[in-house]
Amino acid sequence: MDRHVDLVVIGAGPGGYPAAIRAAQLGKRVLLVERDRLGGECLNYGCIPSKALIHTGNLIHAIERAGERGIETGPVKVDLVKLQQWKTSVVQRLVNGVGQLCKGNRVDVLSGHASFMGPNDLEIRKADGSDWVTFTDAIIATGGRPSDLPTFRFDGKRVISTKEALELPRVPQNFAIIGGGVSGLEIGMFYAKLGSRVVVIEIMEQLLPGTDPEAVRVVARNLQKLGVEVHVKSQARGWREDKGQTVVDIVTPEGLIARRADIILVTVGRRPNTDDLHAEVAGVEFGPRGYVKVDRQLRTSNPHVYAIGDVIGPPFLAHKATKEGLTAAEVIAGQPVELDVHAMPAAIFTDPEIATVGLQEAEANGQGRRTRVGRVPFAAIGRALTTGEYDGFVKLIADTDTKVLLGATIVGPDASDLISELTLAIEMGATLADIALTVHPHPTLPEAIMESAEAALGQAIHVLNR
């Protein structure tokens, strides 16, 4: 079947489907092509299932520690199969929701695999043959996929990616994780709570490279409490069979060690999904590491082809893809907009959570910027003590002269929720005084934000000012 559409969006992940819906809202006839499942990696194999599991892991952990508050429980048993079914139902519900939203906004959804055939046409290979589609504009939203290593090739059973790690039917006894980044630690902590013996191997000097070292230390302490073995500045050299067991050889600064592993999770980065797309046929140029090159309006070297999300490069964040998707759709609809984000928040669902936005302390120092830092531990916040979760702190970074908020790091309970206040503050150009003067309800965790602003101004109430 041949047809022409105003806009074809390739990939229905967190970048693609909002782009399709927004363009349809703005009057475009839109075709959304997805080769796998609506919602993409985020909804099906990433953010959503991992959070469903992580939340459950925290619940188990809380039950195990309920004794100190007088709650008597027996040993906690987890039926992982049942847990996976529940998780799948959550995912399915959201996938169905995306389908309904597309339908309700008159976005045509086509299940198939798109390849460019020229600057304004695509072939879409479906289960029952091929469609030929010509388009006025196109958005590449094909995302990325986990990278593996030459010595650790994904086999879906023993050497796995995050996707399989979130679908395991049994809790592995020994779990090796190569890469101590966001996914590695989130999944590692979850399985540690379910009873796995977890070993994390990170090549850089610290876990979560690039994240505030002070915040990472809080998580590292908890990893230790959970019995997770961490090796930084270390490299997994390979794996082998030894007496019916899988063993990973690790080069650590202290020398070569070997660890048993039923499952080896490789989380060392992502690569763009461009292989079968043939975007070069449409005149789309690529950057150094295979990411699609775009300008601030998300336009590629083909003025009618746009690209958004993981396929244009890091940071790999679903909400970044969404923002880019909406912007691209608005540009295509003729609006004079461009990507204009002052503060891109990021959330890490470790225990405790870490969330960051804007300029970080090390970055600011690196730029030679004069900053003022306010830091308040959650241990000073009544609400945190009542929940028993008070590891961590809020840290605000502001300009010394103007007191304008530049960035924030939160490590602690509900950090991922707390960061949005600070993201809004940065986008609105708020100063420390704006935050300090805003009344925050008591007793709540966001009081830590207000207190940090006061601390940066040298007048906190609940911590002593230096």
Place this chain on the structure above:
Amino acid sequence: MAREFKLPDIGEGVHEGEVVKWFVKEGDAVKENDPVVEVMTDKVTVQIPSPVTGKILQLRAKEGEVVKVGSTLVVFGEAGEAVPIRPETAKPIAPPPAPARTEAPPAPSPTGDILAAPAVRRLAKELNVNLAAVRGSGPQGRLSEDDVRKAAHGPARTTVVAPPPAATAAPSGSEQRIPIHGLRKRIFEKMAKSNVTAAHFTYVEEVDMTQLVHLRDHLKPTADRKGVKLTFLPFFVKAILAALVEFPTLNASVDDERGEIVVKGYYNIGIATATDEGLTVTVVHDADKKGLWDLAKEIERLAAAARDKKLSLQDVQGSTFTITSLGKEGGIFATPIINWPEVAILGIHKIEKRPVVRDDQIAIREMMYMSCSFDHRVVDGHVGAAFVQAVRNYLEHPATIFVETG
């Protein structure tokens, strides 16, 4: 030790001021009380003297720049002292707005460099305003939607005024570019606002001033003895006050935002006064409670203060009805622009001997035209006409000015 001098709170309702003129430059030595800078607010121009004896280390605002109350204007120090760290207000002026569409490099926005909320930034994009070149009116220069709209619609108080091009840039004599700032900018804004807001109509009448000229001549020796300069203005104020009592809706203003006419129960008569910088309206407060001599003295004081730039905030705000006197250059008639949000303005022209017909005879009389503009939204034609006739009546029979109305 370096000492930052901040723009002080100069009066009620004033949040910012525009640097009109620096009397010093960086590196100059100053003595306490030497004039440092002239700052113009919405209401008044003030000269700010040096609070210390020392050296000017740094000026933190350019002429024409709007600074907030409480932000640093100038850094004083002692001779030989270095300038402290570069502050936010000393940012170089950004390049002029350029249509930046797809050609812009894919660089991420640097955090904190432009202080504007997301919706404001989007508006700027729509209106093709380069935010880096606009100075925000909010704290730390935070940009509002209003700032962006003003920047989009030509010169506005929030934009950084570009310096005039160097003399070599254009052949001399062809054109001159004068930055619009200071009082001139206030006049720009206020006149345009009045002209687009009020529905002006002007009514002109001729007044026989002979009796009033005689009265003034008669009072002259008394005035000299009292040391008061007696012009015609106090008489006009008296005549207008008497007429305003009869026509209270002319002593009023329009609250356009709330859609209300505010009729004033007090009488503050504004007098448009020419100064070197431009037009200023000085205000005689509670004019109805003053006698002729007090009015004369007050008018004289205001004129001198305007000339010497010594007007206080009180001297230039709160007028309820304004007189504009064109004096000797008065011409025949004019179409005065209302001192918005007032509803009427009375313009007076030169007094000169003209032949007129009196009792079927040609007579030589002291004649004068009056041009009175009204906001037709508030003032109907016949009301405006009747008001002018009342003023004329008082002026032609000056004794009646001093008779209680009733």
